[in-house]
Every structure is written in structure tokens, then in C-alpha cells.
Amino acid sequence: MSDPELDWRGLNLAHWDERVPLHLAGAFYDLTGFRARPDRLRAFEIAEVGEAARRRLVHRQCHIGLDSLSWAAQGADVVGTAVRYGDGSRLMVGDWRRARTG
Numbered sequence: 001m002s003d004p005e006l007d008w009r010g011l012n013l014a015h016w017d018e019r020v021p022l023h024l025a026g027a028f029y030d031l032t033g034f035r036a037r038p039d040r041l042r043a044f045e046i047a048e049v050g051e052a053a054r055r056r057l058v059h060r061q062c063h064i065g066l067d068s069l070s071w072a073a074q075g076a077d078v079v080g081t082a083v084r085y086g087d088g089s090r091l092m093v094g095d096w097r098r099a100r101t102g
Helices: 008-025 031-036 043-049 066-073 096-101
Strands: 056-060 077-081
Touching (some): 056 066, 066 077
16 A cells, blocks of 8 residues: 655656766666667567658657667657656757768
């Protein structure tokens, strides 16, 4: 049974606020490798969505945005959103493909 006194949303935000700096600095996400080859999509994701080119996608809860950027690298126009980071900002990833390819 859920405790109505607990601020579940606040606890969830605090949970992810703690993890963002760890994920940005950690080896698991390999940001240097991602910058060199921005493609982290799994075969089942591509099979489920299909051809990405000219698709318009909104990726909710995108965390640090690597999947959103991967879809953009495949040709989709993507906006990725996260609830917020520790400084209260929202992550918005838009028009990334056009910015990279001119």
C-alpha cells in the first residue's frame, strides 16, 4: 500500500538528479565513443519503429538524450524531453540532424 505522506514525484526526481552526473562521467554511456559514432539503437527498436528518415519523434523521459540523438542520426527529427536536471533545466534535443548535416 502506498504512503500518501511520501512525495513520490520528489523522490523520483532526486533519484535521477543523483544519477545524471554519474551517467555523464561513467564508462557505461561512453560519451566520447558516442560523439564519434552517434548510434545506440538496438535492432528491435529499429524493427519496431521502422525507417527513421523523415519521421518526427518525441522521446519522453530521454534522460541524457543518447537514444534521441541516435534517432536523429538515423534521419528523424527528434525532440527529447526529461523532467528536469539538478539545476531545474529541461533537456531539449531538437533539430540535431539538421545542425550536424547543415
